[in-house]
Amino acid sequence: MSVVASIKELFTTNLQRSGIYLAFVAIVVFFAVRTNGLSLGPENLTNLVLQYSYILILAIGMVMVIIAGHIDLSVGSVVALVGAVSAIFVVRQGQPWWVGMIAGLIVGALIGAWQGFWVAYVGIPAFIVTLAGMLLFRGLTGLVLNNLSLGPFNKPYTLIASGFSNGLLGGNGYDVFTLVVFAIVAVAYAWSQWRARKARLAYNQSVQPLALLVLQVVVVSAIIMWFAWQISHDRGLPVVLIILAVLIIAYTLVTQKSVFGRHVYALGGNKTAAALSGVKVRRINFGVMLNMGVLAGVAGLVFSARSNAAQPGAGNMFELDAIAACFIGGAAVTGGVGTVPGAMVGGLIMAVMSNGMQLLGMETSPQQVVKGLVLLLAVAFDVWNKRRSGAVR
Amino acid sequence: MTDHILEMRDITKTFPGVKALQDVTLEVERGEIHAICGENGAGKSTLMKVLSGVYPFGTYEGDIVFEGEHAKFHSINDSEAKGIVIIHQELALIPFLSVAENIFLGNERRGRGGLVDWNKTNVEAAKLLERVGLHENPTTPVGLLGVGKQQLIEIAKALSKEVKLLILDEPTAALNDQDSAHLLGLLRQLKEHGITSIMISHKLNEIADIADSTTIIRDGRTIETIDMRDPGSTQDRIIKGMVGRDLEHRYPERTPQIGEEVLRVEDWTVHHPTQVGRVMVDNASFNVRAGEVVGIAGLMGAGRTELAMSIFGHSYGRDISGRVYKNGEEVKTHTVADCIANGIAYATEDRKTYGLNLIEDVKRNISAAGLHKLSSRGWVNGNEELKVAEEYRSSLNIKTPHVLVPAGKLSGGNQQKVVLSKWIYTDPDVLILDEPTRGIDVGAKYEIYTIINRLVAEGKAVIVISSELPELLGICDRIYTLAFGRITGQVPVAEATQEKLMELMTKEKEQVR
Numbered sequence: 001m002s003v004v005a006s007i008k009e010l011f012t013t014n015l016q017r018s019g020i021y022l023a024f025v026a027i028v029v030f031f032a033v034r035t036n037g038l039s040l041g042p043e044n045l046t047n048l049v050l051q052y053s054y055i056l057i058l059a060i061g062m063v064m065v066i067i068a069g070h071i072d073l074s075v076g077s078v079v080a081l082v083g084a085v086s087a088i089f090v091v092r093q094g095q096p097w098w099v100g101m102i103a104g105l106i107v108g109a110l111i112g113a114w115q116g117f118w119v120a121y122v123g124i125p126a127f128i129v130t131l132a133g134m135l136l137f138r139g140l141t142g143l144v145l146n147n148l149s150l151g152p153f154n155k156p157y158t159l160i161a162s163g164f165s166n167g168l169l170g171g172n173g174y175d176v177f178t179l180v181v182f183a184i185v186a187v188a189y190a191w192s193q194w195r196a197r198k199a200r201l202a203y204n205q206s207v208q209p210l211a212l213l214v215l216q217v218v219v220v221s222a223i224i225m226w227f228a229w230q231i232s233h234d235r236g237l238p239v240v241l242i243i244l245a246v247l248i249i250a251y252t253l254v255t256q257k258s259v260f261g262r263h264v265y266a267l268g269g270n271k272t273a274a275a276l277s278g279v280k281v282r283r284i285n286f287g288v289m290l291n292m293g294v295l296a297g298v299a300g301l302v303f304s305a306r307s308n309a310a311q312p313g314a315g316n317m318f319e320l321d322a323i324a325a326c327f328i329g330g331a332a333v334t335g336g337v338g339t340v341p342g343a344m345v346g347g348l349i350m351a352v353m354s355n356g357m358q359l360l361g362m363e364t365s366p367q368q369v370v371k372g373l374v375l376l377l378a379v380a381f382d383v384w385n386k387r388r389s390g391a392v393r
Numbered sequence: 394m395t396d397h398i399l400e401m402r403d404i405t406k407t408f409p410g411v412k413a414l415q416d417v418t419l420e421v422e423r424g425e426i427h428a429i430c431g432e433n434g435a436g437k438s439t440l441m442k443v444l445s446g447v448y449p450f451g452t453y454e455g456d457i458v459f460e461g462e463h464a465k466f467h468s469i470n471d472s473e474a475k476g477i478v479i480i481h482q483e484l485a486l487i488p489f490l491s492v493a494e495n496i497f498l499g500n501e502r503r504g505r506g507g508l509v510d511w512n513k514t515n516v517e518a519a520k521l522l523e524r525v526g527l528h529e530n531p532t533t534p535v536g537l538l539g540v541g542k543q544q545l546i547e548i549a550k551a552l553s554k555e556v557k558l559l560i561l562d563e564p565t566a567a568l569n570d571q572d573s574a575h576l577l578g579l580l581r582q583l584k585e586h587g588i589t590s591i592m593i594s595h596k597l598n599e600i601a602d603i604a605d606s607t608t609i610i611r612d613g614r615t616i617e618t619i620d621m622r623d624p625g626s627t628q629d630r631i632i633k634g635m636v637g638r639d640l641e642h643r644y645p646e647r648t649p650q651i652g653e654e655v656l657r658v659e660d661w662t663v664h665h666p667t668q669v670g671r672v673m674v675d676n677a678s679f680n681v682r683a684g685e686v687v688g689i690a691g692l693m694g695a696g697r698t699e700l701a702m703s704i705f706g707h708s709y710g711r712d713i714s715g716r717v718y719k720n721g722e723e724v725k726t727h728t729v730a731d732c733i734a735n736g737i738a739y740a741t742e743d744r745k746t747y748g749l750n751l752i753e754d755v756k757r758n759i760s761a762a763g764l765h766k767l768s769s770r771g772w773v774n775g776n777e778e779l780k781v782a783e784e785y786r787s788s789l790n791i792k793t794p795h796v797l798v799p800a801g802k803l804s805g806g807n808q809q810k811v812v813l814s815k816w817i818y819t820d821p822d823v824l825i826l827d828e829p830t831r832g833i834d835v836g837a838k839y840e841i842y843t844i845i846n847r848l849v850a851e852g853k854a855v856i857v858i859s860s861e862l863p864e865l866l867g868i869c870d871r872i873y874t875l876a877f878g879r880i881t882g883q884v885p886v887a888e889a890t891q892e893k894l895m896e897l898m899t900k901e902k903e904q905v906r
Contacts, residue, residue, distance in 0.1 A: 266753070
């Protein structure tokens with residue numbers, strides 16, 4: 001076996017796998033050129049993070065639901081209901097911020113358990129269960145809010161969405177703390193890549209040439225540090241970015257390295273084979289829906305904090321953005337395929353496009369046309385790519 | 394000269410890598426009932442698919458002459474237009490539609506403006522039901538009727554198409570004795586009305602009872618056509634024709650070292666999951682000892698897979714009763730996890746549908762049933778997993794560049810080795826292997842047999858379910874025969890012959906003493 005893979009092999013396999021990343025880069029470059037660099041400016045990058053974090057949080061849960069072979073149409077309504085419940089505690093009753101947050105998460109978990117029960121134990125397709133949930137939770141939101149907006153929240157509550165950690169280490173027009181945090185991230189990235197390579201070598205697996213690895217680490221680190229440099233010139237490190245980063249890392253590990261995550265893939269890939277291999281199909285289905293409920297709860301808290309109010313119409317159509325992010329990011333409708341990082345890139349593609357089109361002053365209607373076409377073409381490209389590479393099925 | 398309604402001459406049909414039919418000849422006289430016999434995989438269904446246009450003209454070699462004309466059927470519609478109707482073993486009725494709607498599906502009775510004329514539909518359906526002797530309202534949904542009645546509706550549907558040649562694939566396999574008798578009576582009645590029938594069947598006494606002539610197919614070739622009116626045409630002669638081949642594969646040598654009983658199943662009874670009251674496995678009892686390879690022989694539909702799957706985590710059927718003993722103690726087998734914990738493993742038939750996650754890599758397929766051995770506190774040790782997968786890749790000789798290739802890209806034989814790896818890694822004492830060598834080439838078969846030998850040499854017990862008799866005779870120490878859900882015999886391999894097994898495999902209820 002060749003321990004170091006050939007350049008050609010690397011190029012072809014990586015092209016198949018990273019088509020979506022290339023598309024992302026192309027879109028970023030396109031809008032940067034069209035907006036004369038405005039889209040990559042400090043303020044806009046920060047806004048991008050603040051504006052789309054909750055969609056990305058939803059997409060983390062959604063990609064697991066989709067890998068398991070289901071779909072969740074209710075998350076937008078759940079976002080609204082969680083925000084409403086939280087606002088009732090914090091705004092109407094004047095409780096501390098954390099009471100509202102805990103209540104919101106509990107509501108999310110209860111909704112997840114409710115939907116998980118119907119999907120996993122009664123055996124109703126998730127499409128139906130969550131379509132019902134979409135109406136149900138939207139209606140409940142209107143009821144608890146009396147169809148009125150409820151706000152504003154107290155200051156600490158809003159920090160999770162619009163707060164920044166800055167000035168801790170001072171700086172001259174830029175935030176040193178942000179730079180230090182990102183430098184640590186870059187080093188951790190380089191170290192993890194190095195360790196993975198060593199482990200693969202120890203198990204006699206093929207690895208990429210060292211020079212290429214170094215190049216990859218340098219490029220990624222440069223992007224990380226450039227991003228840090230940019231946002232450090234604005235308001236510093238957004239709190240919500242920290243929440244998002246923790247969730248992404250945790251769920252990437254859960255999906256790739258935990259028994260639970262592996263069972264989700266097994267179930268989505270071939271339900272019968274999974275059941276006959278001892279996977280507890282119902283329990284896994286329940287877990288996936290429960291998890292989605294909790295993450296929708298987190299997204300609901302972030303969104304209400306960002307809007308600084310709970311609104312009856314909050315989160316409308318969020319489910320579609322989250323689902324689109326997963327499919328653009330390579331998840332398969334039939335289940336068994338998809339990754340958390342892929343869904344994140346899919347979500348970012350949608351985010352960069354919406355944001356870029358707004359900067360260019362496009363109206364909402366043509367924006368929707370473009371987004372719809374991108375979703376369709378992204379999945380078509382994926383299908384074509386798989387067929388071309390002679391993948392199974 | 395006899396009047397042949399159908400002549401199929403020198404039909405050869407090749408699939409990539411396999412010759413399914415080779416120079417098959419079939420001549421059917423007008424107005425007769427012609428039976429086709431052969432083992433599973435002999436090519437009977439392929440031949441009927443060629444005849445009915447499922448495999449269109451041009452994808453096979455040879456000629457089909459129907460009613461004196463060279464037939465070039467490009468689809469099933471072409472053959473139906475000429476009056477050839479095939480009724481498949483898996484009935485093609487739509488359960489939510491009424492009897493009348495099913496009969497005229499694709500052939501609707503139309504009235505003014507192309508709309509369906511419901512009066513005409515229901516009246517004509519009632520007439521057809523009368524002809525097949527079924528007293529049901531034409532507006533009843535088909536799903537409410539039993540299999541026997543559904544079979545009659547299929548025949549009524551065929552009659553509505555002005556059928557001249559009726560092909561029935563295992564028509565009585567799913568029927569009870571009474572329904573079978575009715576169906577066979579109906580076929581005789583149709584014969585009197587000049588309708589020719591071709592019947593594929595495993596039930597030799599039925600064939601002896603009803604067929605005018607029988608064609609035997611083996612390994613994709615016509616062996617002979619027997620005139621059933623000839624007194625020499627006994628069931629024994631058909632059996633001999635069906636199995637009379639030489640052992641063509643070699644089997645690795647093994648000296649059996651048989652120890653204590655490991656698994657015993659008593660009075661195992663299983664009902665069909667949806668058809669209420671239909672018994673799929675009837676009071677089956679068997680055992681297997683350490684170091685022993687036990688075969689389960691049975692024709693398609695005998696209940697082999699149903700038996701194995703119902704034991705393994707109750708994965709098939711309902712109203713399951715019976716007891717399972719492991720090393721002399723009764724054990725629970727209600728879930729797959731119970732079975733894995735008790736050291737019972739089941740490698741499924743049809744690895745693509747039930748055995749593998751084809752879009753996932755080889756490594757993850759190998760570890761799928763034994764993840765508990767690779768993880769602590771719910772986290773999988775990926776490096777260890779890779780090591781395990783690599784070990785199995787080399788020890789079972791799985792041919793793949795590395796274990797990160799999707800399982801779907803492997804050949805059949807290598808996929809089977811992945812399935813075996815998965816189950817061997819769970820460290821079982823008993824392995825049930827369901828059709829372990831179906832659809833794989835001779836070389837890979839030999840490798841699978843070698844793996845089986847290695848397992849029993851380690852003191853494990855192996856149960857092999859197979860429809861290939863030479864295979865069972867080549868690798869087993871003892872063979873159980875299963876027919877229509879019942880265990881009809883138990884033969885030590887030294888006393889077993891293909892003829893003897895086939896006789897037990899086709900034995901029906903009234904013959905079981």
